[in-house]
Each structure stands twice: as C-alpha cells, then as structure tokens.
Amino acid sequence: MNGAVGEERGGEALFEDQHFPSDDTSLFCDRSTPIARLQGEITWRRPQEICHSPALFHDKISLCHAKQGLLGDCWFLCACTFLLKNKQLLNKVLPPEQPQWGDSRYRGSFQFSFWQQGHWTDVTIDDRLPCINSTLCFSRCQTSSAFWVALLEKAYAKLHGSYERLWAGQVSEALVDFTGGLAERWSLGVAEEEQRPEQDSDQVSRRSLDLKLLYPVKEECALSCATHSSPGGASELGQYHALNVMEWVEVQRVSGSKVLLLRIRNPWGRGCWGGAWTGSGLGWSSVDPVCASELQARVAEGEFWLDETEFLSQFDDVTVGYPITDEGQLKSIYTGNLLMHQHQLAGRWMGGHSAGGSRNCSSYSSNPKFWLRVCGRGEVLVSLLQHRKWRAADHCAHATLEDSKNTTHQHYQAIALHMWKVEKRRFHLSRTLNKPPCASTHCHAFEREVVLREQLEPGYYLLIPSTYQPGAEARFLIRAFSSSATSLSALKSPAPTLPLETDGEWETSYFRGSWVEGRTAGGSRNFLSHWQNPCFPFTVCDESAVTSGANVRITLHQRRPDTDLHPIGFHIYKCSEGESEKTLPRDEDPAASCVPHCHTQDVSLACGLSPGAYAIVPSTYRPDCSANFTLSLARRIRRSPLGLSLERDCTADSVGFCCCCCCVIVMDLCVSFRKVVKSKESLGRAIQEISHISVMQS
Structure with a gap:
C-alpha cells in the first residue's frame, strides 16, 4: 500500500501518497456522516507546518494519550490507549527508528502495520494531515506537538478506504487489528x-x-x-x-x-x-x-x-x-493460562454450496466443517472471524450504507460457531448434528468475531461455523488457541454437482489459464487493457428439446491462497457470424456477466444462451494482477429418443486462446455416452445413469 514521491521541500523530495491522496476521496465514502459538512473546508498540512517542533511522542505519557476530534472514532482511540500500555505492541504497529522531522533521512512518509485476516499488513502513508485553520480536525494527542495518533488514524483510514469509514465501530475490532489477538464484548x-x-x-x-x-x-x-x-x-x-x-x-x-x-x-x-x-x-x-x-x-x-x-x-x-506476551502468545482472560498453541484456517460460505444457514435450516450440514484434535486436557478458545463486505482496495465503489445508525448490520452477517465431540473413525454427520453440541457461541450475532471457550478432554471435535441466513456469503477465518497441543484441519466436502435435469444432460469442459502482468492481466471493462485477458470460445448448439432454464453453467476458480485473493469476475460475449474467434464485439454489451468482481476463490453463473458462438473473458478487477485460474464450462446436451446424447462426436477438442498472444490451450475430451436406464422397481422412482466425461490434458 504505497504511493509516489512528489513535492520539493528544502531541495529534497517529500513523499506524496497517490493511493491515498490529500483530497476528498480520502475523506469521504458516501458523505452519510456529519463530517460531510466539512467538505471544502479541510486543508492538508504536514506536522512541521502545524507546529515548530513536531515529534511522534511526548516525554510525558499523559500528553501522548489520544483526544477525539470531529470524527466519531472513539472505538479506535480506545485501542490506541491500550497501545500506550504495551510498548511491544506499539512497536509492532508503529515500527520504531523511523526518521522524523528534523532528521536528515526524513522524507515525509511513515509506515504502520495492522493485523488483517490472519497476517500483518504494512501500510505506508505520507504525513499530510487534514486540518481546519491550520489545526488538526480529527484525532490528535493531548499535546499539539505529538503526532503518533493523527498519523496512526490516517494509516487506519487508508486501510479502510476513507476517514469516513472510521465513523462508528467496535473497540474489539481495533484491538484485534492492533494485536492479532482476541477481544470479547x-x-x-x-x-x-x-x-x-x-x-x-x-x-x-x-x-x-x-x-x-x-x-x-x-x-x-x-x-x-x-x-x-x-x-x-x-x-x-x-x-x-x-x-x-x-x-x-x-x-x-x-x-x-x-x-x-x-x-x-x-x-x-x-x-x-x-x-x-x-x-x-x-x-x-x-x-x-x-x-x-x-x-x-x-x-x-x-x-x-x-x-x-x-x-x-x-x-x-x-x-x-486478551493480554499478549512479548513473544506474541495469548493469555487467557479466564484463567491467566498461556495459550501457546495457535492455529488458523481460512474458509468461506458460498451460496448454493457451503452457505447452509443456522441449525434451524435443513441445509445446515452443508456449512464448512473443521476437525479440532485436542491432544491433552486443557483450555481451548476457538474464534470465528468474518471478513467485512467491503475492502480498502475497493475504495467506495461497491459500498452501500443502508443504515447509518447500525454499522454492524451493514458490514457483517449474523454468525455463530458450534462444536461436537465425535469418534472420528465412527463419525456419522447426520446423527452427530441431531445431538446437542458440546459447546457453542451465543445466538447468531452481527459481530466481526465470536469466541467459543471450553475446557476440553483429549479427542476429536467437529467445528461448524454458520451464518443465520442460508445462502449468505462471506469469507472467514477459524482460529484456535489452546494451553495443550492441538491441531486444526478442514473436513473436505465433495465438490458441488450440477443438478440433474430431466430434459438433458450436462457436459463439462475444464480450462487452465493465467493472468500475466504486462501480457494477459488486462483487468475489468473499466480499463482499455480488458481485451488482453485470456479468451475461451465455445458454441451453443440448437437445442430444440430445451425450452427454458439455464443451458450453460460457468465457474471461475483462482488458484491463490484464500488470504490473498484478487477480485475476479467474467463476461460472456456473443460473436457475430463469420467473425474470427480472436475478434470480440468490443462496442457491444456482454451477453451475460458474472460481476461485480468479488474477493472469492470461485465465482459462478448459470444462464440461458441462444444458439451461436460465444467467448468467455475472465478478469481481475484491476490490471496487472497475476494469478493462475481454472475455468469450468458446463453445457446442457440433448438426447435422442433412444436416450443417446447426440451433440458431440465421441472425441472432440475444446480450444481456448489468449487475445493478445494467441497462446492456444487445448483440452482433449474423451466422451463416452450411455443409454439412460430406467428401472421398473415398485418404488416407482426413475434411476438415471448419467454420461461420464473424463478429461485429459494434452
């Protein structure tokens, strides 16, 4: 999260952050808070333009305490006060030995570090601060000559996308962002x-x-x-x-x-x-x-x-x-025990697959599941931390403030975490879920993080995180802290299967591709380089037997760690008859789209397309974001009266090419077709044997 260098001062260039500029885009998101009335009144000044002898801290600790300004971020300032009590944590968030004003090495920039979704993220800012009449208008220290609070607030605002996004929040969130630990309300x-x-x-x-x-x-x-x-x-x-x-x-x-x-x-x-x-x-x-x-x-x-x-x-x-030792280990607030064993795993609730809702829902068992193995009796804390619905990188493009009085509901799902003790070798999911859990968090809460704490005996425990509403999508992080040895692993769920239709079967093709910086990472349609993205043509044949519903299903999967995802999406373009497959109709709207771009591992779309030639263009939101991806294309194919699939020969090729370099990707599909077999059992239920498609990459 860096910017660019500009502004000459005293013959030396001072840093100017182009990613978080000194203008209204860094101050406001949607102007829904009282600070919107400050528009046009704020100027940006460096500390040496505000006072004669600026410093990060004052020798007297009481003068270093935070003082709230015109921004409603008391929750953030409460966490700042805790940093003053713990020098080790303060040095983690604000690394020491950074050149200050008056130092020959000073270049007008400062670096901070915040814990985000499982890892520490560095944020670099310039030291131009928002002022009214040469006085800081937001948070400051008790003395006007100390600037650590104002600079930390600016870095935290950059992390969130704007100062306005710091209006109203929970102290627990800032404490976790500053420590990487836990906080409970x-x-x-x-x-x-x-x-x-x-x-x-x-x-x-x-x-x-x-x-x-x-x-x-x-x-x-x-x-x-x-x-x-x-x-x-x-x-x-x-x-x-x-x-x-x-x-x-x-x-x-x-x-x-x-x-x-x-x-x-x-x-x-x-x-x-x-x-x-x-x-x-x-x-x-x-x-x-x-x-x-x-x-x-x-x-x-x-x-x-x-x-x-x-x-x-x-x-x-x-x-x-929670207290944190100098070695970064958590201490229990219940017992004072050192929780020296720590694990974390990322996951997500995905609509139609792994967003099963609460235990009141029949789909509850489809939620993500995790194994917690406890090796010795001890104190165990498990937290479920969900990601906000918006990210700093999105700035304000996709943020909607539905209710300015209730910031919790705007950004979070109602979540909970349940735990069952099981015999792993004799584990039966449906029977287990019919029993009461051995531990759980409180009722589903609109919190960023909920915490479950128990004294556990050795053995295996099943953890299921859930949202209250089925189909609610979000990414999350499961964390386990314990006094005795433990292990945490994901219980792998089977891949989602396509629904079986009575009027057709499904044929699936798989393609592997890459977004390469400077070549095939063209970004979204907002950028002229969009057409450099990889392109995958396909054909929808005349399907007279199919009169309605989806006949094409596409899933884009990016092969990156869940904690470091790009926002991804794709468009489907219809190609005119006789056009080269390398030429896409750039002046026409897509036939279908899977947007807005989302920070998820997979994005999917089911749609009904008329017969013709099409091309899929997958992309990241911004250009030059490198990643590998897999694209799956499922098409419904019709059957003959005898029950045979007639759309393709027994062997066929699917070809994908990159628009900018014509790099061809060929997937050989060996398709074996079988008759649909219907039983005459007294149960009266038709049994359908589906065509099997094996995929081999040449």
Whole structure:
C-alpha cells in the first residue's frame, strides 16, 4: 500500500501518497456522516507546518494519550490507549527508528502495520494531515506537538478506504487489528435474553461481566466500557460512546467496608462525570484522606473515578482485550493460562454450496466443517472471524450504507460457531448434528468475531461455523488457541454437482489459464487493457428439446491462497457470424456477466444462451494482477429418443486462446455416452445413469 514521491521541500523530495491522496476521496465514502459538512473546508498540512517542533511522542505519557476530534472514532482511540500500555505492541504497529522531522533521512512518509485476516499488513502513508485553520480536525494527542495518533488514524483510514469509514465501530475490532489477538464484548449487570430475529435453537443470553474474573490479568488486558444511551450523570455522551477503563482498585472505607473504584478515561479529553467520586464528590470523605489524595493525584485530563455501582448502572457493556506476551502468545482472560498453541484456517460460505444457514435450516450440514484434535486436557478458545463486505482496495465503489445508525448490520452477517465431540473413525454427520453440541457461541450475532471457550478432554471435535441466513456469503477465518497441543484441519466436502435435469444432460469442459502482468492481466471493462485477458470460445448448439432454464453453467476458480485473493469476475460475449474467434464485439454489451468482481476463490453463473458462438473473458478487477485460474464450462446436451446424447462426436477438442498472444490451450475430451436406464422397481422412482466425461490434458 504505497504511493509516489512528489513535492520539493528544502531541495529534497517529500513523499506524496497517490493511493491515498490529500483530497476528498480520502475523506469521504458516501458523505452519510456529519463530517460531510466539512467538505471544502479541510486543508492538508504536514506536522512541521502545524507546529515548530513536531515529534511522534511526548516525554510525558499523559500528553501522548489520544483526544477525539470531529470524527466519531472513539472505538479506535480506545485501542490506541491500550497501545500506550504495551510498548511491544506499539512497536509492532508503529515500527520504531523511523526518521522524523528534523532528521536528515526524513522524507515525509511513515509506515504502520495492522493485523488483517490472519497476517500483518504494512501500510505506508505520507504525513499530510487534514486540518481546519491550520489545526488538526480529527484525532490528535493531548499535546499539539505529538503526532503518533493523527498519523496512526490516517494509516487506519487508508486501510479502510476513507476517514469516513472510521465513523462508528467496535473497540474489539481495533484491538484485534492492533494485536492479532482476541477481544470479547460482555454485558454489564444481569443480562437479559433479547428477542431478536437472529436467535436460533442454541440461544443463550450474552454473558455478564464479573470484574473479579479479570484480576489475574488486570494489569495486562485491555478494558473499555461503552454506553448506548445517555446516562444520567453523563448526559453529553450521546447515543453511543466508548471510554477506557484505566485501572480499578479496591479501597477500604473508614467504616471498614470495601468499595471498588474504577478510573475512566474519556477520549474527548475532558471530564464528563458528576458522580460521588469527582474532585469534590462526597465519596472521598468515606475513605482515608491519604488514600483519597493519592487516588485523586492519578487523574489526568479527561479522567474521572466512579465506584462499581455507578459503573454498572451507567454503562451497558465492556470490551476485554486478551493480554499478549512479548513473544506474541495469548493469555487467557479466564484463567491467566498461556495459550501457546495457535492455529488458523481460512474458509468461506458460498451460496448454493457451503452457505447452509443456522441449525434451524435443513441445509445446515452443508456449512464448512473443521476437525479440532485436542491432544491433552486443557483450555481451548476457538474464534470465528468474518471478513467485512467491503475492502480498502475497493475504495467506495461497491459500498452501500443502508443504515447509518447500525454499522454492524451493514458490514457483517449474523454468525455463530458450534462444536461436537465425535469418534472420528465412527463419525456419522447426520446423527452427530441431531445431538446437542458440546459447546457453542451465543445466538447468531452481527459481530466481526465470536469466541467459543471450553475446557476440553483429549479427542476429536467437529467445528461448524454458520451464518443465520442460508445462502449468505462471506469469507472467514477459524482460529484456535489452546494451553495443550492441538491441531486444526478442514473436513473436505465433495465438490458441488450440477443438478440433474430431466430434459438433458450436462457436459463439462475444464480450462487452465493465467493472468500475466504486462501480457494477459488486462483487468475489468473499466480499463482499455480488458481485451488482453485470456479468451475461451465455445458454441451453443440448437437445442430444440430445451425450452427454458439455464443451458450453460460457468465457474471461475483462482488458484491463490484464500488470504490473498484478487477480485475476479467474467463476461460472456456473443460473436457475430463469420467473425474470427480472436475478434470480440468490443462496442457491444456482454451477453451475460458474472460481476461485480468479488474477493472469492470461485465465482459462478448459470444462464440461458441462444444458439451461436460465444467467448468467455475472465478478469481481475484491476490490471496487472497475476494469478493462475481454472475455468469450468458446463453445457446442457440433448438426447435422442433412444436416450443417446447426440451433440458431440465421441472425441472432440475444446480450444481456448489468449487475445493478445494467441497462446492456444487445448483440452482433449474423451466422451463416452450411455443409454439412460430406467428401472421398473415398485418404488416407482426413475434411476438415471448419467454420461461420464473424463478429461485429459494434452
């Protein structure tokens, strides 16, 4: 995620990021948030143009804390506060020793790193920051001379596609992006079951928080709290606001009883609380004056104390980020155990194949399945993390904000994870799924990640991730963390088969091809180079026996790791009679298309085409994205009255060629045809023997 160099300053070129430019395209997505009113008022300035002696950090840690500006990203700022507590994680996100202002090596750029879908992603930005009247208009540090927060916010905005996409979010997401670990959201007080449409048969209420549970890791974990409505003592907080829990201590009152006090930090950088434990509150008179003075001295700008009763009554939920050791290993927030064994596997829910929906659906068993082998008794956490519906590379082209008040539903499916203990050698899927799972997450939730935690005995466990709605498509990552040795593997499902039609059979051809940078990677129809993509001609013959429905099914499969996919799609063009197969009708619309381009392993299309000559042009969304791919073409073929397939000879060739270099791909098809055999059994069910097609590459 780099850009280009430009702008001369002091005789040296300063970096200008062309991929995230200093204009409205980096600020706004669809102008659905309040910052849209800033359009035309924002200028971009480098730190040395904002203050005389800029630096990334200030020597005084309290002045390095984040202060929220005009952007509603308190969730992001809460995660920034946790980074200040953990230097090892801060150095991972913001690598040290980068040349700063005043350094002869300074070139106006900074590099950051974020954890995304299973791996760390580097993001490079220039240091031009959005300002109003020479003052930073979004997040900043408590002192105007420190810029690490503003630069980190810009890098995170680039990762998401725009600043506007940081408006509203979950603290848990930013914590995971900054640490590569886990974070959970818990309810405060007594949790009540919510009557929501995404409930399923395994519904349980969201677990409630017991602060005593966190005592073993209280100095290492991240803890934030949030309010979803205006609390009585903090009326200016508004609809949703996240704050940091900096510490909590148990204090003895003069009377001999104990009270739990929590120090809260507001990302706004100013106090917003008027309870019993403010500077002159009555609460302090109930504790020893020396203790009261010591605790009050810890309060920095924007912080305040409250007791446990106030905390539980004024906030709705908390987010707990798991501790991570210097070696990058996770610690359990439940036991403090080191979860030294870690595994991850990518998967996807694909409509019509592996998107089976919840356990209420008959298609549940078609969901992706995974084996978890536990070698010794121990604590095991399994998380299901789904990918957002949009990516930074898409910018805003395919983003639709359906409800600005509910960002969770915009970007995520309602998901859940279920687990069964099984005997692998005597495993029967349908019988297993008829039994209650040994563990599961809570009811399907519109969360990016859900976490299942259990003490497990040695053996094999079946894991099934699901969306609530059948047919809902998304990519996901399964992660397992454990105190004892484990292994994680995918249970391979059989390839999807084409439906059997009573008025025809299906013949399938397979082609292998490549998008090669500078040659055959032409990109989508948005680019003039589109016609350089590989091209695969085929013919639809006169099928008088077929009167309706799909007669062609095409699937494009890219051969790349699931964590590094290109957005892919394809168009089908009809060729005019007498035209050369190398010449496509560039001025005419495609006869059919499988778009928009999607970040998935496979894209498919079933359509009905009239008789004639056609060509398939598969492509990535952007040009010069190299990858290998496989294209499958299934055509319905008619039968004679005797039940024989008559469309092709016993041996035929299918030829594909690349438009730019005429590189020919030949697949020999040996086709054996058999009669359709119908039984006369009393069951009355016709048994059909389908023509077998074997494919051999020459």
